[in-house]
Amino acid sequence: MKARAAGAWTAIALGVVLALVFLLFRSAGVEAVYPVERAVSLFSRRVWSRAVGLVRGAESRAENERLRRELAALSLVRDDMDRLEAENERLRQALGYASRSKGKWLPAYVLSSGGAAAAAHATIRAGKGSLDGVALGAVVVVPEGVVGRVTSVTPHTSEVTLLTDPSVKVACEIETTDGRKPRGIVMGGGDDLLVMKYLRDAEDVPPRSRVMTSGLGGVFPRGLQVGTYVSEGEVLPSVDFTTLEDVFIRRE
Amino acid sequence: MNNSTVRFVLALVALVIGAAAEELLPKALGVGFPALLAMLPVVAMRPPAALPVLFALSAGAVEDSLSGLPFMTSASYFLLVVVLVRWSRLPSVVAAVSFPVYQGWLCLWATGLQGSVFGRTLVAIPFGLLAYGVVAPLLRVVERKAAADEEG
Numbered sequence: 001m002k003a004r005a006a007g008a009w010t011a012i013a014l015g016v017v018l019a020l021v022f023l024l025f026r027s028a029g030v031e032a033v034y035p036v037e038r039a040v041s042l043f044s045r046r047v048w049s050r051a052v053g054l055v056r057g058a059e060s061r062a063e064n065e066r067l068r069r070e071l072a073a074l075s076l077v078r079d080d081m082d083r084l085e086a087e088n089e090r091l092r093q094a095l096g097y098a099s100r101s102k103g104k105w106l107p108a109y110v111l112s113s114g115g116a117a118a119a120a121h122a123t124i125r126a127g128k129g130s131l132d133g134v135a136l137g138a139v140v141v142v143p144e145g146v147v148g149r150v151t152s153v154t155p156h157t158s159e160v161t162l163l164t165d166p167s168v169k170v171a172c173e174i175e176t177t178d179g180r181k182p183r184g185i186v187m188g189g190g191d192d193l194l195v196m197k198y199l200r201d202a203e204d205v206p207p208r209s210r211v212m213t214s215g216l217g218g219v220f221p222r223g224l225q226v227g228t229y230v231s232e233g234e235v236l237p238s239v240d241f242t243t244l245e246d247v248f249i250r251r252e
Numbered sequence: 253m254n255n256s257t258v259r260f261v262l263a264l265v266a267l268v269i270g271a272a273a274e275e276l277l278p279k280a281l282g283v284g285f286p287a288l289l290a291m292l293p294v295v296a297m298r299p300p301a302a303l304p305v306l307f308a309l310s311a312g313a314v315e316d317s318l319s320g321l322p323f324m325t326s327a328s329y330f331l332l333v334v335v336l337v338r339w340s341r342l343p344s345v346v347a348a349v350s351f352p353v354y355q356g357w358l359c360l361w362a363t364g365l366q367g368s369v370f371g372r373t374l375v376a377i378p379f380g381l382l383a384y385g386v387v388a389p390l391l392r393v394v395e396r397k398a399a400a401d402e403e404g
Contacts, residue, residue, distance in 0.1 A: 114318075115284065116275060116314070116315045117285060117319070120358075121320055122366060125275065
């Protein structure tokens with residue numbers, strides 16, 4: 001009798017442990033690998049890039065000087081934008097319009113190309129996680145355009161599923177010269193090009209028109225560049241996903 | 253520390269480094285460098301029997317969590333590979349076929365995989381051979397060194 005009770009308790013304990021492992025392992029597995037990835041990333045950014053900088057000394061100094069001037073010019077632009085945003089907010093309140101959501105862009109470095117030897121989706125892993133305020137579904141961009149969405153978060157990392165993956169869908173509009181803004185849904189096409197679905201009069205859209213987020217899906221804010229229209233619903237992404245080093249994650 | 257404990261510690265370190273290598277190294281059609289799977293045939297032949305079983309389950313679970321695959325998809329396959337190696341006593345042969353066959357296994361259980369099964373399998377053949385060719389000798393050297401240090 002005692003042996004049967006002990007067996008039952010062992011089975012229950014094993015079940016609880018398995019359930020916990022099932023719930024926690026996804027995050028624990030990623031977090032266990034994080035220190036090695038971070039070490040490699042830090043080495044490549046702080047040691048390797050400095051060693052390369054020493055070799056290319058004059059070139060780096062010139063680039064540094066140019067970037068310093070660009071930063072000074074951009075800080076002036078930012079002051080103007082802050083002023084305009086405040087004015088816009090005042091006018092919206094005066095007209096009784098709802099306030100725009102004020103998301104902030106959190107800079108994050110790319111740790112790895114994400115996914116192990118049998119990656120199910122096109123992903124990258126970024127070095128910011130739930131401890132930094134990253135939430136599931138957050139939008140990820142670079143200055144060139146939309147990168148994708150956060151599909152998995154651990155305390156220190158977040159997995160970003162790229163726009164080239166068919167599971168990521170973005171409500172978009174095309175900027176044409178005649179002022180029309182044909183709308184559709186952009187998603188990964190399985191190769192380097194994206195596909196724009198539900199687009200009316202696709203043949204009337206001039207090639208090389210800019211494809212921007214329309215903000216209609218309620219996920220991606222309006223006005224982010226996605227790519228360039230090629231033809232027959234195909235879109236060339238504006239971001240080169242193979243060379244990503246730093247990304248910006250939207251934090252609401 | 254006795255030999256078994258040393259092997260368990262080595263397996264743990266190899267697991268973390270192998271998983272990081274899989275993430276960091278480039279991929280083609282979603283197929284990357286299978287460092288963890290390449291370690292299995294080496295670990296499978298080592299005593300005690302609990303070591304390869306635990307290693308297969310942990311490595312598979314890490315692979316699943318990093319790849320966004322359903323829980324136990326890789327863990328169950330890794331366990332099968334260990335059983336096959338111990339039964340056949342042909343680690344090199346199992347290592348050569350395990351990664352291409354794994355692509356078919358994934359198509360049975362996972363949805364939305366990148367690329368076609370045929371394309372993934374084609375990429376998996378050289379990747380699997382290369383991974384075993386690099387990882388297996390490396391593991392054996394580390395194991396021998398650790399054993400020598402232990403005796404010394």
